Amino acid sequence: MGDISRRKLITGGLAVAAGASGVAVAARLARRYGLIPPDSRGIYGPGETLTYAAQRLLGGHAMAREFTRKQISEKPFANEVDPLGPEFARLQLGGFADWRLVVDGMAARPTSFSVAEIKSFPVRSQITMIGCEEGWTYIAEWTGVPLSYILDRVGTLPQVRYVVYRSFQPDWWESIDMSDALHPQTLVAHGMNGAKLPVPFGGPLRLRVPRQLGYKSVKYITRLTVTDNLESFGKGVGGANAESGYAWYAGI
Numbered sequence: 586m587g588d589i590s591r592r593k594l595i596t597g598g599l600a601v602a603a604g605a606s607g608v609a610v611a612a613r614l615a616r617r618y619g620l621i622p623p624d625s626r627g628i629y630g631p632g633e634t635l636t637y638a639a640q641r642l643l644g645g646h647a648m649a650r651e652f653t654r655k656q657i658s659e660k661p662f663a664n665e666v667d668p669l670g671p672e673f674a675r676l677q678l679g680g681f682a683d684w685r686l687v688v689d690g691m692a693a694r695p696t697s698f699s700v701a702e703i704k705s706f707p708v709r710s711q712i713t714m715i716g717c718e719e720g721w722t723y724i725a726e727w728t729g730v731p732l733s734y735i736l737d738r739v740g741t742l743p744q745v746r747y748v749v750y751r752s753f754q755p756d757w758w759e760s761i762d763m764s765d766a767l768h769p770q771t772l773v774a775h776g777m778n779g780a781k782l783p784v785p786f787g788g789p790l791r792l793r794v795p796r797q798l799g800y801k802s803v804k805y806i807t808r809l810t811v812t813d814n815l816e817s818f819g820k821g822v823g824g825a826n827a828e829s830g831y832a833w834y835a836g837i
């Protein structure tokens with residue numbers, strides 16, 4: 586059975602279960618299997634819960650489509666960001682030698698890495714599509730270290746369920762579950778199309794989450810925090826975008 590029809594079947598099945606046996610039963614099942622996204626407000630965001638649950642029941646390890654070199658967009662579109670300010674300019678002038686990526690939270694060995702250290706880790710490249718919720722997309726080759734490698738190095742504790750990631754831009758932070766965090770295509774990216782990751786595209790470091798919409802691929806990352814809950818971060822819905830009404834889970 587193709588992916589699409591399987592997906593319809595499972596989504597439909599959950600919806601039928603919700604209708605037939607009551608939302609409470611569906612909610613109890615979803616909670617039991619860890620299928621409730623943080624922005625669902627329990628059972629009151631049934632749309633978000635069904636999308637997330639359906640995706641996770643399909644198995645978290647489906648790959649985002651990869652393209653060929655020929656399909657790389659000639660003119661990738663950098664979505665404009667708010668001014669980065671004088672401190673960023675100082676760091677950039679120094680070739681980002683002073684940039685740090687802090688990795689903390691529920692880890693055996695919390696630490697921080699320089700960009701040079703990150704670049705010394707095993708690299709993976711992939712040609713994937715990034716898409717904005719506003720409708721445009723482009724295809725690029727992204728190079729970086731799998732997030733799973735970094736999580737391994739710091740020794741995340743077994744109860745960890747999410748990775749929260751923050752940007753140099755204080756208004757930009759997001760989180761993903763472990764299915765996406767450990768996914769082989771989720772990268773701490775430092776390269777794009779064979780060159781250093783340009784600043785407009787998030788350099789020096791960007792989290793690239795190709796299985797979700799563009800807004801989950803946060804630019805200028807400075808901190809990764811592993812945690813077993815999202816309640817203590819911001820308003821408790823898992824990200825700046827979810828706080829302003831977008832879905833926390835933006836799977837594509």
Ligand SMILES: Nc1nc2c(c(=O)[nH]1)N[C@H]1C(S)=C(S)[C@@H](COP(=O)(O)O)O[C@H]1N2
Pocket residue numbers: 662663664665666667715716717718752754757785786798799800801802803804805
């Ligand atoms: N720090 C930061 N990360 C960000 C943004 C931003 O404004 N600041 N915009 C997001 C949005 S809405 C999208 S769609 C993508 C755009 O990626 P692009 O500039 O490579 O097209 O970056 C995301 N990451």
Ligand SMILES: [Mo]
Pocket residue numbers: 664716717718719799800
């Ligand atoms: Mo976007």
